[in-house]
Amino acid sequence: MAPAEDTAWICCTCANQYPPAPVPPADCRICTDDRQYVPHDGQRWTSLAELAAEGHRTVWADVEPGIRQLTVEPAVGIGHRGLLVTTPAGAVLWDPPGFLDDAAVDGVRDAGGLLGVARSHPHLCGVQIEWSRRFPGPDGRGAPVWVPRRDAAWVLRPDDAVHLWDDRVEVAPGVTLVRCGGHFAGSAVLHVAAAAGGAGALLVGDTVMVLPGHRRVSFMRSYPMLLPVPERYLDRLLAALDPLPFDAIHGGWSGLSIPSGARQALAVSADLYRAWLTGSAHDPDQDD
Ligand SMILES: [Zn+2]
Secondary structure, X not given: OOOOOOEEEEEOOOOOEEEEEOOOOOOOHHHHOOOOOOOOOOOXXXXXXXXXXXXXXXXXXXXXXXXXXXXXXXXXXXXXXEEEEEEOOEEEEEOOOOOOOHHHHHHXXXXXXXXXXXXXXXXXXXXXXXXXXHOOOOOOOOOOEEEEHHHHHHOOOOOOOEEEEOOEEEEEOOEEEEEOOOOOOOOEEEEEXXXXXXXXXXXXXXOOEEOOOOOOEEOEEEOOOOEEOOHHHHHHHHHHHOOOOOOEEEEOOOOOEEOOOHHHHHHHHHHHHHHHHHOOOOOOOOOO
């Protein structure tokens, strides 16, 4: 019997991709962590070929000048959006989804090629190594995949394109990764100095969760399990963001952006979160 062909398996729940193997892993490291979950009917796996055969496709949309989003329809995994930051030197891809096709690759090519891939945290890596390999450098290695050293153990598909960084790295002129912690030790944001009309924008994934209404954000250890981050993690996160000039925040899902006034929204939201977390806020109907 011929050996089974190797497949780079993708978890159906979180859409993160594992190294090529004849059979899928026994379980998904992301989904068995206490921040995520395995569906009640069990672990399922897919692949790029299977997703393409099912009719999934990439859809591009403009977010603001210099920033485009790519989503997958129908959605894969938790349905987050990737964001493409274009610069004169090429594009930086943030939080890639768990699928890519020719339309996705062509969109990056049209933006001048891929400088590298970065992510907010280990849940939103998608098929980052596939992206890297579509855009090899002169040495034949894929485009850089930037991973905070504090999350190195969460690299599910190791590759020589993975570049570890520490607390801050400028990946293109005016485009800087900043580690904040909180949801994960390596939870990060991407600061884009030229965005928001030159006032600056933060691309946050769910390092900071943009909430419906475009005026509030939150900060959680686990979003599906609804576990908050403790106050000391919030303080560190706010301290990491404080020096960055920004007026906009672009979240991890389509439509979840605060296009202006985001610094104030972050401050008000953090005060509210802290008040409820520590019990200084209260509901008069229940305090009798
Ligand atoms: Zn998973």
